[in-house]
Amino acid sequence: MMENVTPNVFTTTKLRGCNPSFVTTSDGVVVIDTPQLPTKAVEMRKLAEAHGPIRYLINTEHHVDHIFGNYYFKGAGTVVNHRGVYDRFMVVYPELDPFAYAYEALPTAAGKGTGLDEPGGVALWPDRDEYYRDPNKGTIVFTGDLTLRVGDHTFNLLHTPGHTPGQLAVHVPEERVVFTGDTIFSSCQTWLMTSDVEGWLTALDRIRTLDVDWIVPGHGPVVTKACLDVQRSVLMEWKTAVAVAIAQGWTREETVARVSFAERYPVDIGQGYMMEYIQTLNAGALYDELTAATATTFPAQATPPR
Ligand SMILES: [Zn+2]
Numbered sequence: 001m002m003e004n005v006t007p008n009v010f011t012t013t014k015l016r017g018c019n020p021s022f023v024t025t026s027d028g029v030v031v032i033d034t035p036q037l038p039t040k041a042v043e044m045r046k047l048a049e050a051h052g053p054i055r056y057l058i059n060t061e062h063h064v065d066h067i068f069g070n071y072y073f074k075g076a077g078t079v080v081n082h083r084g085v086y087d088r089f090m091v092v093y094p095e096l097d098p099f100a101y102a103y104e105a106l107p108t109a110a111g112k113g114t115g116l117d118e119p120g121g122v123a124l125w126p127d128r129d130e131y132y133r134d135p136n137k138g139t140i141v142f143t144g145d146l147t148l149r150v151g152d153h154t155f156n157l158l159h160t161p162g163h164t165p166g167q168l169a170v171h172v173p174e175e176r177v178v179f180t181g182d183t184i185f186s187s188c189q190t191w192l193m194t195s196d197v198e199g200w201l202t203a204l205d206r207i208r209t210l211d212v213d214w215i216v217p218g219h220g221p222v223v224t225k226a227c228l229d230v231q232r233s234v235l236m237e238w239k240t241a242v243a244v245a246i247a248q249g250w251t252r253e254e255t256v257a258r259v260s261f262a263e264r265y266p267v268d269i270g271q272g273y274m275m276e277y278i279q280t281l282n283a284g285a286l287y288d289e290l291t292a293a294t295a296t297t298f299p300a301q302a303t304p305p306r
Contacts, residue, residue, distance in 0.1 A: 001040070001043055001044065001047065002022075002044070002047055003222075005175075005177055005214050005216060005222055006175045006176070006177060006214070008023055008024045008025070008153075008175055009021070009023050009172070009175050009177050009214075009216075010022050010023075010024070010047070010048075011216050011222065012035075012040075012044070013186075013219075013220060013221050013222060014269065015035055015036075015037065015040055015269065016036065016037060016105065016107075016268075016269050016270030016271065017035055017036030017037060017040075017065040017066075017069075017105070018033050018035075018036070018060075018063075018065045018066045018181070018182070018218050018219060019033070019216055019217060019218060019219060019220075020032070020033045020034050020035045020040075020041075020044055020069065021033060021179055021216055022044070022047075022048045022051075022054075023153065023155075023172055023175065023177075024051040024052065025052075025055075025150045025151030025152060025153040026151035026152050026153075027052070027055065027150055027151030028051075028052040028053045028054060028055040028077075028150060028151065029048045029049070029051050029052050029053065029054045029055065029077075030054070030055055030056045030057075030058065030077075030148070030150055030153070030155060031044075031048055031054055031056070031057040031058070031073065031076070031077070032057075032058050032059075032060065032170050032179045032216075033058075033059055033060055033066045033067075033069075033179075033181070033218075034057065034059075034066070034067065034068070034069030034070050034072065034073055035069045036064065036065045036066075036068050036069055036102060036105060037069075037105070037106065037121055038069070038072060038106075038120070038121045038124035038125060039120040039121050039124065040069070041069035041071075041072035041073070042072050042124065044069075045072060045073055045076060048076075049076065053076075053077070054073070054076040054077035055077045055078070055150050056077050056078050056079075056080050056148060056150065056155070057070065057073055057076065057077050057078070057079045057080065057136075058079075058080045058081075058155070058157060058168065058170055059079070059080075059081055059085050059138075059168075060167065060168045060169070060170065060179060060180070060181025060182075060218065061085060061163065061164040061166060061167050061168070061181045061182060061218070062084070062085040062088035062089055062164055062166055063164065063182065064090070064098035064101055064102050065105075066181060066182075066218070067085070067089060067090065067135075067137070068090070068098070068099075068102045068135075070135060070136040070137065071126060071131060071134075071135055071136050072124070073136060074134065074136045078139055078140055079136055079137060079138045079139055079140070080138055080140045080142075080146070080148070080157070081137060081138025081140070081141050081142075081166070082141075082142060082143070082157070082159060082166040082167075082168055083141055083142065083143045083166060084159075084161065084164065084165040084166020084167070085137075085138070085164075085166035085168075086137055086138045086141045086166070087166075088164075088165075088166065089135065089137040089138075090132070090135050090137075099128055099131065099132075103125065105270075106121040106122060106125070107270070142157075143159070144159055145157060145158050145159055152174065153172060153174050153175070154172065154173055154174060155170055155171075155172055156170070156171040156172075156173070157169075157170055158170075158171060158206065158207075160180070160183055160203035160206055160207065161196065161199050161203065162183060162195060162196050162197070162198075162199035162200025162201070162202065162203040162204075163181065163182045163183050163191075163195050163200055163203075163218075164181075164182070164195070165196075167181055167182075167183060167203065168181060169181070169183060169203070169206070169207055169210075171210050171212070173211070176211065176212045176213040176214065177212055177213070177214045177215075177216060178207060178210050178212045178214075178215055178216070179216045180207060180215055180216070180217055180218065181218040182217075182218035182219065183200065183203050183204065183207065183217075183218070183231070184215055184217035184218060184220075184223070184227055184228075184231050185217060185218065185219050185220060185231065185234075185265075185268070186215075186217040186219065186220030186221050186222075186223045186227055187220045187221060187265055188219050188220045188265050188266060188267060188268040189261075189262075189264075189265050189266070189267045189268070189275070189278050190231070190234050190235070190238070190282075191278055191281075191282070192235075192238060192281070192282040192285055192286065193281050193282065193285055194285055195285075197235050197238075197239050197286070197289075200235055201232060201235060201236075204228050204231055204232050204235075207225075207228060208225065208228050212225065215227055215228075219268040220268060234261070234264070237261070238261065238282060238283075238286060239286055239290075241259045241261075242255060242259055242283055242286040242287055242290055243290055245258065245259055245287070246287065246290055246291060252284065252287050252288075252291075255283055255284075255287045256279075256280050256283045256284050256287070259279075259283040260279045260283070261279065261282075262275050262276075262279050
């Protein structure tokens with residue numbers, strides 16, 4: 001299930017959901033994001049614990065595909081969340097119920113026919129009340145940056161808001177690797193939604209300063225720093241295309257109908273049916289932002305998953 005980035009760095013880029021990962025050290029294991037599918041979460045925990053006890057579990061963002069699987073890591077180390085993740089952890093909003101969304105993502109429940117059959121996921125599914133009694137969110141909660149030392153390894157948790165308010169990049173200098181969460185979508189569609197695009201561009205600049213060989217993105221294959229130029233281009237092209245639409249006098253409806261980057265990349269694994277949804281929400285969110293009387297960052301409402 002897991003692939004090696006370096007001898008101590010394990011990730012998987014082939015699952016529906018994010019790229020959950022772990023790093024092995026001389027004093028146990030650090031997990032970075034958890035699988036959304038229950039069977040995969042249980043499996044990854046076993047694989048991680050084969051290398052020693054799990055010391056910490058870090059989430060790079062609050063989107064459901066990065067945090068739902070925490071439930072299956074209860075009792076395995078201390079969960080570390082940025083305040084921006086902690087405050088939004090599996091919170092139900094009128095436009096998005098992350099618990100229901102995670103259930104619908106089980107291929108057998110939703111009948112989407114993704115080929116990623118998850119028959120065991122239904123058996124592992126918790127009752128909603130039982131889940132919300134303890135979804136296993138952070139007990140270390142911080143603002144700004146945080147550094148953890150585990151064995152001979154350093155984990156620099158860098159606050160890089162943009163895709164989400166509590167976004168983290170986890171830099172492990174000894175491995176020359178950084179885990180960016182959805183600050184990077186590698187060779188797949190970028191979910192903008194209610195992101196702060198300007199903040200996101202600043203986050204890319206911060207990651208650019210790191211001396212690393214590998215970037216483990218939130219979605220898609222492991223990449224080098226060359227991906228920073230690609231992601232910057234995607235963000236700028238989206239924003240420019242919507243700005244041009246507004247300048248041409250297009251209405252919101254016309255903008256949403258005409259501005260699309262669907263041809264650029266596929267949607268990440270198992271979610272091809274979301275393509276139109278992504279295009280519509282990306283264009284609509286940018287239209288609203290660019291036509292607002294005052295600049296808004298991080299609206300109070302929920303961001304859809306991803
Ligand atoms: Zn996300």
